Amino acid sequence: MTARDPLRPPLPRAEFIEWLREEGASRYHDAHPVHVAMHEGRLTESELQRWVLNRYYYQTRIPIKDALILSKSEDPVFRRTWLHRITDHDGAQAGEGGLELWLRLAEGVGLERELVASCREVLPGVRFACDAYVDLVRDRSLLEAVASSLTEFFAPDLMSKRIAAWERHYPWVKRETLDYFRSRVPRARRDSEEAIEFVVAHANSYALQQKCVDALIKKTEILWHLLDCVHAACIAGAARSA
Amino acid sequence: MTARDPLRPPLPRAEFIEWLREEGASRYHDAHPVHVAMHEGRLTESELQRWVLNRYYYQTRIPIKDALILSKSEDPVFRRTWLHRITDHDGAQAGEGGLELWLRLAEGVGLERELVASCREVLPGVRFACDAYVDLVRDRSLLEAVASSLTEFFAPDLMSKRIAAWERHYPWVKRETLDYFRSRVPRARRDSEEAIEFVVAHANSYALQQKCVDALIKKTEILWHLLDCVHAACIAGAARSA
Numbered sequence: 001m002t003a004r005d006p007l008r009p010p011l012p013r014a015e016f017i018e019w020l021r022e023e024g025a026s027r028y029h030d031a032h033p034v035h036v037a038m039h040e041g042r043l044t045e046s047e048l049q050r051w052v053l054n055r056y057y058y059q060t061r062i063p064i065k066d067a068l069i070l071s072k073s074e075d076p077v078f079r080r081t082w083l084h085r086i087t088d089h090d091g092a093q094a095g096e097g098g099l100e101l102w103l104r105l106a107e108g109v110g111l112e113r114e115l116v117a118s119c120r121e122v123l124p125g126v127r128f129a130c131d132a133y134v135d136l137v138r139d140r141s142l143l144e145a146v147a148s149s150l151t152e153f154f155a156p157d158l159m160s161k162r163i164a165a166w167e168r169h170y171p172w173v174k175r176e177t178l179d180y181f182r183s184r185v186p187r188a189r190r191d192s193e194e195a196i197e198f199v200v201a202h203a204n205s206y207a208l209q210q211k212c213v214d215a216l217i218k219k220t221e222i223l224w225h226l227l228d229c230v231h232a233a234c235i236a237g238a239a240r241s242a
Numbered sequence: 243m244t245a246r247d248p249l250r251p252p253l254p255r256a257e258f259i260e261w262l263r264e265e266g267a268s269r270y271h272d273a274h275p276v277h278v279a280m281h282e283g284r285l286t287e288s289e290l291q292r293w294v295l296n297r298y299y300y301q302t303r304i305p306i307k308d309a310l311i312l313s314k315s316e317d318p319v320f321r322r323t324w325l326h327r328i329t330d331h332d333g334a335q336a337g338e339g340g341l342e343l344w345l346r347l348a349e350g351v352g353l354e355r356e357l358v359a360s361c362r363e364v365l366p367g368v369r370f371a372c373d374a375y376v377d378l379v380r381d382r383s384l385l386e387a388v389a390s391s392l393t394e395f396f397a398p399d400l401m402s403k404r405i406a407a408w409e410r411h412y413p414w415v416k417r418e419t420l421d422y423f424r425s426r427v428p429r430a431r432r433d434s435e436e437a438i439e440f441v442v443a444h445a446n447s448y449a450l451q452q453k454c455v456d457a458l459i460k461k462t463e464i465l466w467h468l469l470d471c472v473h474a475a476c477i478a479g480a481a482r483s484a
Binding site (some may be wrong): 058063064065067068070071073074077078079080083086087089090091092093094097099 | 245305308309310312313315316318319321322328329331333334335336339342392403459
């Protein structure tokens with residue numbers, strides 16, 4: 001029986017979740033050299049800045065892909081559940097929300113807010129990867145789009161680790177600068193629980209379960225490639241200043 | 243100088259708004275025979291039901307097209323302003339929102355809630371027209387998508403007229419059944435004011451102004467065709483029962 005056998009019955013709930021968890025965890029970007037170096041205190045100020053500036057472009061794609069997810073659903077109950085994700089990033093009013101907190105993080109590491117907000121210095125490869133995320137959500141089914149969000153499963157641990165690492169290794173960054181990471185711990189937990197329940201309920205064939213795993217893997221590739229690009233730019237930058 | 247002359251300067255604000263208003267008003271579906279008959283008390287119970295059932299499909303497209311509009315914007319401020327439209331229709335919680343009010347309207351005119359919610363008896367042509375609205379919003383620019391919403395300019399008058407007409411001509415419909423129409427009067431006014439400000443600010447060439455007018459005209463055709471389909475079905479229904 002091959003993995004794509006159309007007659008294969010769906011995995012039971014626990015096994016399907018374990019499959020997603022394994023494929024996601026083994027590819028999650030917490031193990032990327034840039035994150036490892038960041039959390040061991042080995043990034044320079046300009047390397048941290050480069051990461052913050054480029055990752056902002058990813059942040060700006062989040063409400064866009066969440067609006068696309070909303071637009072793919074026929075169910076007001078689902079949409080009501082998902083809508084808060086847009087508000088989480090855009091804020092309920094001016095001066096609130098994840099995008100604003102990220103811009104404060106950018107200022108906290110010494111970047112010009114306007115430069116970061118403009119996205120004009122974002123690396124081309126970072127743009128390709130983040131745009132590929134929006135394309136994935138636009139082009140695939142609602143189920144796959146939701147499954148691709150399941151990297152948030154792993155986010156709370158990464159955020160908690162990051163807060164501790166930054167407080168220890170980068171004491172020049174003010175404490176309140178890290179509010180974005182703090183805000184994500186409970187939200188990513190709640191969001192990933194909502195998403196996993198939806199995915200488990202709707203992936204009612206093995207073929208659909210496989211598609212969910214594929215979408216999650218693609219998402220891990222997107223997150224990983226973003227860091228690859230930042231990494232390459234850091235190496236090139238170090239070579240120039242040597 | 244032709245209408246499509248690329249060198250033609252943009253119309254001043256007031257003239258552009260007047261152009262939109264004229265093109266929209268002259269094609270608005272308040273003048274459609276179905277609405278005229280409805281407001282003169284000439285629709286039978288089953289004809290009213292047919293309209294309510296079919297129009298529900300249009301209602302279900304609204305949060306979907308509004309989510310698409312959100313997904314086309316790069317501006318958190320705009321998205322924050324537009325987001326409430328989705329909540330207006332989906333409700334902040336179960337039992338609230340425009341879709342729920344429309345289902346109560348359906349029950350109020352004697353339809354099964356579940357039948358209407360399923361959309362399974364929606365006329366094919368109604369489906370084509372409503373899906374064409376979603377396609378328009380998906381495929382055209384953010385500016386054109388917003389311009390297509392400007393039929394709401396004319397909605398408050400139509401809603402007010404409708405409430406009075408239904409209370410007078412269809413006394414068998416309970417008063418609270420009309421809450422959907424009541425709720426739309428202030429909301430459509432606010433929404434169309436927000437939309438017109440956006441359109442005026444962003445249509446900064448004559449070519450863009452023309453595109454906005456085109457999108458608004460297309461939208462009036464969609465609303466009109468929905469009623470054409472209902473009309474044809476009513477005539478066929480009357481012939482069958484004659």
